[in-house]
Amino acid sequence: MSNFTYRKDHIPKGTACNRRPGFAMKPTTITIHNTANEKSSAANERAWLTNPSNKVQASYHIVIDEREAIECIPLNENAWHAGDGSGSTSGNRTSIGIEICESGNYTKTIDNAVMLVAQMLMERGWGVDRLRRHWDWSGKICPRLMYDGGTWSKWYAFKAAVQGRLNELKKEGVASVSDKVTVKAYGKQIKDGKLIDGTVYVPLRAVAEARGDQVSWDNNTKTATIYK
Ligand SMILES: [Zn+2]
Incomplete structure:
Protein backbone atom coordinates (compact mmCIF):
# COMPACT_ATOMS: atom_id res chain seq x y z
CA MET A 1 0.00 0.00 0.00
CA SER A 2 1.17 3.43 -0.76
CA ASN A 3 1.62 5.80 2.12
CA PHE A 4 3.67 8.93 1.77
CA THR A 5 3.66 12.59 2.59
CA TYR A 6 3.91 15.38 0.03
CA ARG A 7 5.89 18.42 1.00
CA LYS A 8 7.19 21.49 -0.76
CA ASP A 9 10.79 22.51 -0.30
CA HIS A 10 11.45 24.71 -3.30
CA ILE A 11 15.03 25.46 -4.23
CA PRO A 12 15.62 29.22 -4.17
CA LYS A 13 15.44 31.35 -7.28
CA GLY A 14 19.03 31.99 -8.23
CA THR A 15 20.18 28.49 -7.27
CA ALA A 16 23.55 27.76 -8.91
CA CYS A 17 23.83 26.48 -12.49
CA ASN A 18 20.47 28.03 -13.37
CA ARG A 19 18.67 25.05 -11.85
CA ARG A 20 15.54 27.12 -11.21
CA PRO A 21 15.32 29.32 -14.30
CA GLY A 22 11.80 30.46 -13.47
CA PHE A 23 10.35 30.29 -16.97
CA ALA A 24 6.55 30.18 -16.65
CA MET A 25 5.19 26.80 -17.69
CA LYS A 26 1.73 25.49 -18.45
CA PRO A 27 2.46 21.77 -18.21
CA THR A 28 0.96 19.41 -20.78
CA THR A 29 2.65 16.15 -19.74
CA ILE A 30 4.34 14.42 -16.81
CA THR A 31 7.79 12.90 -17.36
CA ILE A 32 9.04 9.96 -15.31
CA HIS A 33 12.70 9.44 -14.34
CA ASN A 34 14.82 7.25 -12.12
CA THR A 35 17.50 8.98 -10.07
CA ALA A 36 20.19 6.53 -11.24
CA ASN A 37 21.54 6.54 -7.68
CA GLU A 38 20.89 3.43 -5.64
CA LYS A 39 21.70 5.08 -2.34
CA SER A 40 19.97 8.40 -2.40
CA SER A 41 16.60 9.18 -0.81
CA ALA A 42 14.21 11.96 -1.79
CA ALA A 43 15.67 14.16 0.94
CA ASN A 44 19.22 13.44 -0.34
CA GLU A 45 18.18 14.35 -3.89
CA ARG A 46 16.57 17.58 -2.74
CA ALA A 47 19.70 18.48 -0.74
CA TRP A 48 21.90 17.79 -3.77
CA LEU A 49 20.05 20.46 -5.77
CA THR A 50 21.41 23.13 -3.43
CA ASN A 51 24.72 21.47 -2.59
CA PRO A 52 27.63 23.80 -3.52
CA SER A 53 29.60 20.91 -5.00
CA ASN A 54 26.84 20.14 -7.53
CA LYS A 55 28.07 21.58 -10.84
CA VAL A 56 25.35 20.36 -13.22
CA GLN A 57 22.31 22.21 -14.47
CA ALA A 58 19.88 19.30 -14.09
CA SER A 59 16.78 19.79 -11.97
CA TYR A 60 13.26 18.42 -11.71
CA HIS A 61 9.94 19.21 -10.06
CA ILE A 62 9.23 16.32 -7.69
CA VAL A 63 11.32 13.51 -6.20
CA ILE A 64 9.63 10.56 -4.51
CA ASP A 65 10.86 7.66 -2.38
CA GLU A 66 9.32 5.07 -0.06
CA ARG A 67 8.33 7.70 2.51
CA GLU A 68 7.77 11.06 0.89
CA ALA A 69 7.43 13.19 -2.19
CA ILE A 70 9.27 16.51 -2.21
CA GLU A 71 8.30 19.27 -4.62
CA CYS A 72 11.56 21.06 -5.43
CA ILE A 73 10.37 23.48 -8.12
CA PRO A 74 6.83 24.93 -8.44
CA LEU A 75 4.82 23.03 -11.04
CA ASN A 76 4.09 26.20 -12.99
CA GLU A 77 7.79 26.83 -13.64
CA ASN A 78 10.10 24.79 -15.84
CA ALA A 79 12.94 22.54 -14.74
CA TRP A 80 15.87 21.04 -16.66
CA HIS A 81 15.08 17.34 -16.65
CA ALA A 82 14.28 16.23 -20.21
CA GLY A 83 17.65 16.80 -21.88
CA ASP A 84 16.04 18.25 -25.00
CA GLY A 85 17.00 21.91 -24.96
CA SER A 86 14.86 24.92 -24.18
CA GLY A 87 12.55 25.21 -27.19
CA SER A 88 8.96 26.15 -26.49
CA THR A 89 7.70 22.61 -27.15
CA SER A 90 10.59 20.82 -25.43
CA GLY A 91 10.01 18.51 -22.50
CA ASN A 92 12.12 20.90 -20.49
CA ARG A 93 9.57 23.67 -21.05
CA THR A 94 6.27 21.75 -21.07
CA SER A 95 6.56 18.77 -18.78
CA ILE A 96 6.51 18.14 -15.04
CA GLY A 97 9.57 16.05 -14.15
CA ILE A 98 9.22 13.38 -11.46
CA GLU A 99 12.29 11.54 -10.19
CA ILE A 100 11.65 8.09 -8.74
CA CYS A 101 14.28 7.14 -6.15
CA GLU A 102 16.04 3.79 -6.32
CA SER A 103 17.01 3.55 -2.64
CA GLY A 104 15.15 1.66 0.07
CA ASN A 105 12.00 -0.35 -0.63
CA TYR A 106 11.64 0.17 -4.36
CA THR A 107 8.32 -1.69 -4.60
CA LYS A 108 6.83 0.70 -2.09
CA THR A 109 8.39 3.67 -3.87
CA ILE A 110 6.76 2.59 -7.12
CA ASP A 111 3.40 2.19 -5.35
CA ASN A 112 3.79 5.73 -4.07
CA ALA A 113 4.70 7.02 -7.52
CA VAL A 114 1.65 5.31 -9.04
CA MET A 115 -0.56 6.95 -6.44
CA LEU A 116 1.01 10.38 -6.88
CA VAL A 117 0.93 10.34 -10.66
CA ALA A 118 -2.67 9.06 -10.80
CA GLN A 119 -3.73 11.82 -8.46
CA MET A 120 -1.94 14.45 -10.54
CA LEU A 121 -3.61 13.17 -13.72
CA MET A 122 -6.99 13.14 -11.99
CA GLU A 123 -6.62 16.71 -10.77
CA ARG A 124 -5.84 17.86 -14.29
CA GLY A 125 -8.47 15.78 -16.06
CA TRP A 126 -5.67 13.98 -17.93
CA GLY A 127 -5.22 10.34 -18.96
CA VAL A 128 -2.11 8.13 -19.03
CA ASP A 129 -1.49 9.34 -22.60
CA ARG A 130 0.01 12.39 -20.85
CA LEU A 131 2.83 10.32 -19.38
CA ARG A 132 6.31 10.42 -20.89
CA ARG A 133 9.64 8.78 -20.22
CA HIS A 134 12.79 10.89 -20.17
CA TRP A 135 13.68 8.59 -23.09
CA ASP A 136 10.76 9.95 -25.14
CA TRP A 137 12.30 13.42 -25.14
CA SER A 138 16.01 12.77 -25.52
CA GLY A 139 16.62 9.05 -26.00
CA LYS A 140 18.34 8.72 -22.63
CA ILE A 141 17.76 5.32 -21.03
CA CYS A 142 15.65 6.73 -18.23
CA PRO A 143 13.71 5.71 -16.18
CA ARG A 144 16.42 3.06 -16.31
CA LEU A 145 14.73 0.58 -13.96
CA MET A 146 11.81 0.34 -16.40
CA TYR A 147 13.99 -0.26 -19.48
CA ASP A 148 14.11 -4.08 -19.30
CA GLY A 149 16.72 -4.44 -22.02
CA GLY A 150 14.75 -2.28 -24.39
CA THR A 151 11.31 -3.85 -24.03
CA TRP A 152 10.27 -1.21 -21.49
CA SER A 153 7.92 -3.81 -20.00
CA LYS A 154 8.07 -2.20 -16.55
CA TRP A 155 7.19 1.16 -18.09
CA TYR A 156 4.04 -0.31 -19.60
CA ALA A 157 3.29 -2.01 -16.28
CA PHE A 158 3.74 1.33 -14.51
CA LYS A 159 1.33 3.04 -16.90
CA ALA A 160 -1.20 0.24 -16.45
CA ALA A 161 -0.93 0.58 -12.67
CA VAL A 162 -1.49 4.33 -12.93
CA GLN A 163 -4.52 3.67 -15.14
CA GLY A 164 -5.87 1.26 -12.53
CA ARG A 165 -5.45 3.79 -9.76
CA LEU A 166 -7.00 6.49 -11.92
CA ASN A 167 -10.06 4.29 -12.47
CA GLU A 168 -10.37 3.87 -8.70
CA LEU A 169 -10.10 7.61 -8.13
CA LYS A 170 -12.80 8.26 -10.71
CA LYS A 171 -15.07 5.73 -9.02
CA GLU A 172 -14.44 7.27 -5.63
CA GLY A 173 -15.19 10.63 -7.18
CA VAL A 174 -14.61 13.90 -5.50
CA ALA A 175 -13.58 12.95 -2.00
CA SER A 176 -10.39 11.19 -3.03
CA VAL A 177 -9.03 14.21 -4.82
CA SER A 178 -10.39 17.19 -3.03
CA ASP A 179 -13.07 17.29 -0.38
CA LYS A 180 -13.53 20.96 -0.76
ZN1 LIG B 1 15.80 11.06 -16.45
Missing part, protein backbone atom coordinates in the same frame (compact mmCIF):
# COMPACT_ATOMS: atom_id res chain seq x y z
CA VAL A 181 -12.29 23.73 -2.97
CA THR A 182 -12.12 27.30 -1.80
CA VAL A 183 -13.80 29.58 -4.33
CA LYS A 184 -13.28 33.31 -4.51
CA ALA A 185 -15.43 35.52 -6.70
CA TYR A 186 -15.04 39.25 -7.24
CA GLY A 187 -12.83 39.66 -4.23
CA LYS A 188 -14.75 37.62 -1.72
CA GLN A 189 -14.77 34.04 -0.67
CA ILE A 190 -18.05 32.31 -1.47
CA LYS A 191 -19.50 28.89 -0.75
CA ASP A 192 -17.02 26.02 -1.03
CA GLY A 193 -16.89 24.11 -4.29
CA LYS A 194 -15.92 20.59 -5.22
CA LEU A 195 -13.43 19.25 -7.72
CA ILE A 196 -14.88 16.57 -9.98
CA ASP A 197 -12.76 15.16 -12.81
CA GLY A 198 -10.70 18.31 -12.99
CA THR A 199 -13.64 20.73 -13.00
CA VAL A 200 -14.62 22.96 -10.08
CA TYR A 201 -18.33 22.86 -9.25
CA VAL A 202 -19.87 25.54 -7.07
CA PRO A 203 -23.48 26.58 -6.43
CA LEU A 204 -24.59 28.88 -9.24
CA ARG A 205 -26.49 31.12 -6.84
CA ALA A 206 -23.36 31.75 -4.79
CA VAL A 207 -21.44 32.98 -7.84
CA ALA A 208 -24.31 35.08 -9.19
CA GLU A 209 -25.06 36.72 -5.87
CA ALA A 210 -21.40 37.48 -5.30
CA ARG A 211 -21.55 39.82 -8.29
CA GLY A 212 -24.93 41.27 -7.35
CA ASP A 213 -27.02 39.19 -9.77
CA GLN A 214 -29.98 37.02 -8.95
CA VAL A 215 -30.97 33.53 -9.93
CA SER A 216 -34.40 32.18 -10.78
CA TRP A 217 -35.31 28.53 -11.02
CA ASP A 218 -38.09 27.12 -13.19
CA ASN A 219 -38.79 23.66 -11.92
CA ASN A 220 -40.99 22.72 -14.88
CA THR A 221 -38.31 23.25 -17.47
CA LYS A 222 -35.40 22.70 -15.06
CA THR A 223 -33.95 26.02 -16.07
CA ALA A 224 -31.74 28.27 -13.96
CA THR A 225 -31.54 31.87 -15.11
CA ILE A 226 -29.16 34.56 -13.92
CA TYR A 227 -30.47 38.11 -14.13
CA LYS A 228 -29.54 41.54 -12.90
Whole structure:
Protein backbone atom coordinates (compact mmCIF):
# COMPACT_ATOMS: atom_id res chain seq x y z
CA MET A 1 0.00 0.00 0.00
CA SER A 2 1.17 3.43 -0.76
CA ASN A 3 1.62 5.80 2.12
CA PHE A 4 3.67 8.93 1.77
CA THR A 5 3.66 12.59 2.59
CA TYR A 6 3.91 15.38 0.03
CA ARG A 7 5.89 18.42 1.00
CA LYS A 8 7.19 21.49 -0.76
CA ASP A 9 10.79 22.51 -0.30
CA HIS A 10 11.45 24.71 -3.30
CA ILE A 11 15.03 25.46 -4.23
CA PRO A 12 15.62 29.22 -4.17
CA LYS A 13 15.44 31.35 -7.28
CA GLY A 14 19.03 31.99 -8.23
CA THR A 15 20.18 28.49 -7.27
CA ALA A 16 23.55 27.76 -8.91
CA CYS A 17 23.83 26.48 -12.49
CA ASN A 18 20.47 28.03 -13.37
CA ARG A 19 18.67 25.05 -11.85
CA ARG A 20 15.54 27.12 -11.21
CA PRO A 21 15.32 29.32 -14.30
CA GLY A 22 11.80 30.46 -13.47
CA PHE A 23 10.35 30.29 -16.97
CA ALA A 24 6.55 30.18 -16.65
CA MET A 25 5.19 26.80 -17.69
CA LYS A 26 1.73 25.49 -18.45
CA PRO A 27 2.46 21.77 -18.21
CA THR A 28 0.96 19.41 -20.78
CA THR A 29 2.65 16.15 -19.74
CA ILE A 30 4.34 14.42 -16.81
CA THR A 31 7.79 12.90 -17.36
CA ILE A 32 9.04 9.96 -15.31
CA HIS A 33 12.70 9.44 -14.34
CA ASN A 34 14.82 7.25 -12.12
CA THR A 35 17.50 8.98 -10.07
CA ALA A 36 20.19 6.53 -11.24
CA ASN A 37 21.54 6.54 -7.68
CA GLU A 38 20.89 3.43 -5.64
CA LYS A 39 21.70 5.08 -2.34
CA SER A 40 19.97 8.40 -2.40
CA SER A 41 16.60 9.18 -0.81
CA ALA A 42 14.21 11.96 -1.79
CA ALA A 43 15.67 14.16 0.94
CA ASN A 44 19.22 13.44 -0.34
CA GLU A 45 18.18 14.35 -3.89
CA ARG A 46 16.57 17.58 -2.74
CA ALA A 47 19.70 18.48 -0.74
CA TRP A 48 21.90 17.79 -3.77
CA LEU A 49 20.05 20.46 -5.77
CA THR A 50 21.41 23.13 -3.43
CA ASN A 51 24.72 21.47 -2.59
CA PRO A 52 27.63 23.80 -3.52
CA SER A 53 29.60 20.91 -5.00
CA ASN A 54 26.84 20.14 -7.53
CA LYS A 55 28.07 21.58 -10.84
CA VAL A 56 25.35 20.36 -13.22
CA GLN A 57 22.31 22.21 -14.47
CA ALA A 58 19.88 19.30 -14.09
CA SER A 59 16.78 19.79 -11.97
CA TYR A 60 13.26 18.42 -11.71
CA HIS A 61 9.94 19.21 -10.06
CA ILE A 62 9.23 16.32 -7.69
CA VAL A 63 11.32 13.51 -6.20
CA ILE A 64 9.63 10.56 -4.51
CA ASP A 65 10.86 7.66 -2.38
CA GLU A 66 9.32 5.07 -0.06
CA ARG A 67 8.33 7.70 2.51
CA GLU A 68 7.77 11.06 0.89
CA ALA A 69 7.43 13.19 -2.19
CA ILE A 70 9.27 16.51 -2.21
CA GLU A 71 8.30 19.27 -4.62
CA CYS A 72 11.56 21.06 -5.43
CA ILE A 73 10.37 23.48 -8.12
CA PRO A 74 6.83 24.93 -8.44
CA LEU A 75 4.82 23.03 -11.04
CA ASN A 76 4.09 26.20 -12.99
CA GLU A 77 7.79 26.83 -13.64
CA ASN A 78 10.10 24.79 -15.84
CA ALA A 79 12.94 22.54 -14.74
CA TRP A 80 15.87 21.04 -16.66
CA HIS A 81 15.08 17.34 -16.65
CA ALA A 82 14.28 16.23 -20.21
CA GLY A 83 17.65 16.80 -21.88
CA ASP A 84 16.04 18.25 -25.00
CA GLY A 85 17.00 21.91 -24.96
CA SER A 86 14.86 24.92 -24.18
CA GLY A 87 12.55 25.21 -27.19
CA SER A 88 8.96 26.15 -26.49
CA THR A 89 7.70 22.61 -27.15
CA SER A 90 10.59 20.82 -25.43
CA GLY A 91 10.01 18.51 -22.50
CA ASN A 92 12.12 20.90 -20.49
CA ARG A 93 9.57 23.67 -21.05
CA THR A 94 6.27 21.75 -21.07
CA SER A 95 6.56 18.77 -18.78
CA ILE A 96 6.51 18.14 -15.04
CA GLY A 97 9.57 16.05 -14.15
CA ILE A 98 9.22 13.38 -11.46
CA GLU A 99 12.29 11.54 -10.19
CA ILE A 100 11.65 8.09 -8.74
CA CYS A 101 14.28 7.14 -6.15
CA GLU A 102 16.04 3.79 -6.32
CA SER A 103 17.01 3.55 -2.64
CA GLY A 104 15.15 1.66 0.07
CA ASN A 105 12.00 -0.35 -0.63
CA TYR A 106 11.64 0.17 -4.36
CA THR A 107 8.32 -1.69 -4.60
CA LYS A 108 6.83 0.70 -2.09
CA THR A 109 8.39 3.67 -3.87
CA ILE A 110 6.76 2.59 -7.12
CA ASP A 111 3.40 2.19 -5.35
CA ASN A 112 3.79 5.73 -4.07
CA ALA A 113 4.70 7.02 -7.52
CA VAL A 114 1.65 5.31 -9.04
CA MET A 115 -0.56 6.95 -6.44
CA LEU A 116 1.01 10.38 -6.88
CA VAL A 117 0.93 10.34 -10.66
CA ALA A 118 -2.67 9.06 -10.80
CA GLN A 119 -3.73 11.82 -8.46
CA MET A 120 -1.94 14.45 -10.54
CA LEU A 121 -3.61 13.17 -13.72
CA MET A 122 -6.99 13.14 -11.99
CA GLU A 123 -6.62 16.71 -10.77
CA ARG A 124 -5.84 17.86 -14.29
CA GLY A 125 -8.47 15.78 -16.06
CA TRP A 126 -5.67 13.98 -17.93
CA GLY A 127 -5.22 10.34 -18.96
CA VAL A 128 -2.11 8.13 -19.03
CA ASP A 129 -1.49 9.34 -22.60
CA ARG A 130 0.01 12.39 -20.85
CA LEU A 131 2.83 10.32 -19.38
CA ARG A 132 6.31 10.42 -20.89
CA ARG A 133 9.64 8.78 -20.22
CA HIS A 134 12.79 10.89 -20.17
CA TRP A 135 13.68 8.59 -23.09
CA ASP A 136 10.76 9.95 -25.14
CA TRP A 137 12.30 13.42 -25.14
CA SER A 138 16.01 12.77 -25.52
CA GLY A 139 16.62 9.05 -26.00
CA LYS A 140 18.34 8.72 -22.63
CA ILE A 141 17.76 5.32 -21.03
CA CYS A 142 15.65 6.73 -18.23
CA PRO A 143 13.71 5.71 -16.18
CA ARG A 144 16.42 3.06 -16.31
CA LEU A 145 14.73 0.58 -13.96
CA MET A 146 11.81 0.34 -16.40
CA TYR A 147 13.99 -0.26 -19.48
CA ASP A 148 14.11 -4.08 -19.30
CA GLY A 149 16.72 -4.44 -22.02
CA GLY A 150 14.75 -2.28 -24.39
CA THR A 151 11.31 -3.85 -24.03
CA TRP A 152 10.27 -1.21 -21.49
CA SER A 153 7.92 -3.81 -20.00
CA LYS A 154 8.07 -2.20 -16.55
CA TRP A 155 7.19 1.16 -18.09
CA TYR A 156 4.04 -0.31 -19.60
CA ALA A 157 3.29 -2.01 -16.28
CA PHE A 158 3.74 1.33 -14.51
CA LYS A 159 1.33 3.04 -16.90
CA ALA A 160 -1.20 0.24 -16.45
CA ALA A 161 -0.93 0.58 -12.67
CA VAL A 162 -1.49 4.33 -12.93
CA GLN A 163 -4.52 3.67 -15.14
CA GLY A 164 -5.87 1.26 -12.53
CA ARG A 165 -5.45 3.79 -9.76
CA LEU A 166 -7.00 6.49 -11.92
CA ASN A 167 -10.06 4.29 -12.47
CA GLU A 168 -10.37 3.87 -8.70
CA LEU A 169 -10.10 7.61 -8.13
CA LYS A 170 -12.80 8.26 -10.71
CA LYS A 171 -15.07 5.73 -9.02
CA GLU A 172 -14.44 7.27 -5.63
CA GLY A 173 -15.19 10.63 -7.18
CA VAL A 174 -14.61 13.90 -5.50
CA ALA A 175 -13.58 12.95 -2.00
CA SER A 176 -10.39 11.19 -3.03
CA VAL A 177 -9.03 14.21 -4.82
CA SER A 178 -10.39 17.19 -3.03
CA ASP A 179 -13.07 17.29 -0.38
CA LYS A 180 -13.53 20.96 -0.76
CA VAL A 181 -12.29 23.73 -2.97
CA THR A 182 -12.12 27.30 -1.80
CA VAL A 183 -13.80 29.58 -4.33
CA LYS A 184 -13.28 33.31 -4.51
CA ALA A 185 -15.43 35.52 -6.70
CA TYR A 186 -15.04 39.25 -7.24
CA GLY A 187 -12.83 39.66 -4.23
CA LYS A 188 -14.75 37.62 -1.72
CA GLN A 189 -14.77 34.04 -0.67
CA ILE A 190 -18.05 32.31 -1.47
CA LYS A 191 -19.50 28.89 -0.75
CA ASP A 192 -17.02 26.02 -1.03
CA GLY A 193 -16.89 24.11 -4.29
CA LYS A 194 -15.92 20.59 -5.22
CA LEU A 195 -13.43 19.25 -7.72
CA ILE A 196 -14.88 16.57 -9.98
CA ASP A 197 -12.76 15.16 -12.81
CA GLY A 198 -10.70 18.31 -12.99
CA THR A 199 -13.64 20.73 -13.00
CA VAL A 200 -14.62 22.96 -10.08
CA TYR A 201 -18.33 22.86 -9.25
CA VAL A 202 -19.87 25.54 -7.07
CA PRO A 203 -23.48 26.58 -6.43
CA LEU A 204 -24.59 28.88 -9.24
CA ARG A 205 -26.49 31.12 -6.84
CA ALA A 206 -23.36 31.75 -4.79
CA VAL A 207 -21.44 32.98 -7.84
CA ALA A 208 -24.31 35.08 -9.19
CA GLU A 209 -25.06 36.72 -5.87
CA ALA A 210 -21.40 37.48 -5.30
CA ARG A 211 -21.55 39.82 -8.29
CA GLY A 212 -24.93 41.27 -7.35
CA ASP A 213 -27.02 39.19 -9.77
CA GLN A 214 -29.98 37.02 -8.95
CA VAL A 215 -30.97 33.53 -9.93
CA SER A 216 -34.40 32.18 -10.78
CA TRP A 217 -35.31 28.53 -11.02
CA ASP A 218 -38.09 27.12 -13.19
CA ASN A 219 -38.79 23.66 -11.92
CA ASN A 220 -40.99 22.72 -14.88
CA THR A 221 -38.31 23.25 -17.47
CA LYS A 222 -35.40 22.70 -15.06
CA THR A 223 -33.95 26.02 -16.07
CA ALA A 224 -31.74 28.27 -13.96
CA THR A 225 -31.54 31.87 -15.11
CA ILE A 226 -29.16 34.56 -13.92
CA TYR A 227 -30.47 38.11 -14.13
CA LYS A 228 -29.54 41.54 -12.90
ZN1 LIG B 1 15.80 11.06 -16.45
